[in-house]
Amino acid sequence: MGILEVRNLTKTFGGLVAVGDVSFAVKRGSISGLIGPNGAGKTTVFNLITGVYKVTSGEIVFDGRPIHNLEPHVIANMGITRTFQNIRLFKRLSVYNNILTACHRNARYSIADAVLRLRGFKAEERRMREDADALMEVMGLTRWRNSVAHSLPYGVQRRLEIARALAVKPKLLLLDEPAAGMNPDETQQLMSLICRIREEFNCTVLVIEHRMDLIMGICENIIVLNFGRKLTEGSPGEIQTDPRVIEAYLGEGAKIGA
């Protein structure tokens, strides 16, 4: 049984079927890919899993519990976090404060504790700051510690967004086009980073990406969407040679190697 199971997932906007009857499972500890041409409904699937959109029909089961139509923060606290296609950092905060904010779940003190500086506040606050520092170290962000997020180089912004998601200690990490706008060198680094994240943070990764070198390089299982429907699913080798996938990307009549 997978850590995430999506069954007959459907989302319509008025008459438009953005995602129609999609089912797939993500194996615990795996790195899986979600690909498809533009407008295939990949990001919509992410938005449904993370509770940003309400599900029209079908169900999403995470860790044995149904999560569809729960509030986004509840789903996040159950262990699913994500990054966004168009980066959404806390723009005017420093790198450190971006991560520190996301560490909020590592402390339990209440508002009264904070306002009156009561029991445990200092110790818990110190622990959060240590966690944030440690995470920055692991993600190679220490030299940007006090830089404002929106002034960072693009690749670093992407890395910071992943770091912020990891601060919540997710069991499942959803990455929405993490390599967009990166050069081949940065993409290579990103690939090894994603693999390292799986090992060090002990989490499952589901990634949307258009860069086939990344998808084929790190994913064990690939789900292909087209026009909101699931086209096929399989290992990189199977996907690369599947005529339906090639047709979806390149159009009818295209031949492999042509």
Next chain:
Amino acid sequence: MDWFYIKGILILSGINLMAVLGLSLLTGFTGLFSFGHAGFMAIGAYTAAYLGVKMGLPLTVALLAGGFSAGLVSLFIGKLTLKLKGDYFCIATLGFGEAIRLILDNVQTFGGARGWPGIPIRVDLWNVALVNVVGIALLVNLVNSRHGRNMIAVREEELAAKTIGIDTFRYKMISLFISAVYAGVAGGLVGYYTGFLQPKMFSLNKSTELTIIVIFGGIGSISGSVLGALLLTALPEILRAFALWRLVVYGAAVIFIMISRPEGLMGGKEITWKGIASLLQRGLRLHPAAKSQAGAGAQASVGDRGGDRDGNGSASGSGSGDRAAQSIKPSF
């Protein structure tokens, strides 16, 4: 200028400051604009006055009860409107503020539009100052905690805040509640300072004035709100020499400052002991000789600290340093 006059201005500044502190949390740190805080002040004012005059409760209890009742009403308003997206909350608060004023105008229990005279004067400079010191201390502690950071996250990027597990609706409610309590306490102070309450005192003008002060002082800066409240409450008095043109000059002054410093007086930074110390140190170290180097040094350090909001950030940068830091920042 005699002391009585100056003291009066200081007390009014202090009362405004209390309301502004609350609004600063809501607008400056949580990113929600309200044009109805005068309504919360009115609720606090009338509740506190009623409890003091009719039931004989001591000032502290009356003020707290006034603040708390404003807070309760805010929860009701928030529950109805904070789930709405965009500017609806702002419009709803505007309607709420005016509704409270009109109700008080027409309900005769508290004197209606004629007002409510004869409230004992119990507020003096020392207790206004005390209330403000406590108010600032509590707010600083709140902002520099995980709860305060969660509110800032809501302001910066609500969707991202949700995906890292922040219950944004809850934090908006908390922020609104606390800000309404502050406004309610400020309202209570008004009644016990002037000895007279009238619904007209809590019109849309008052709400707008509070919002202007928060923006003027700088979004997301408590020290900015303090400076803003002191300056902008005193400004119309300083401008009395202009007689009829007073408020025109006031408006022009506010516009001028907002154009020259669009990020507000403090621009999201705080005045801290550390900042003051380093400023003094720098001032002592570089006497006349190395002024030009000083400028360069200041610029670099301000640039480094740009977005540090965890309380260690300082406001020590000189104006020119700030400007330089801004111009270096690439825009995305």
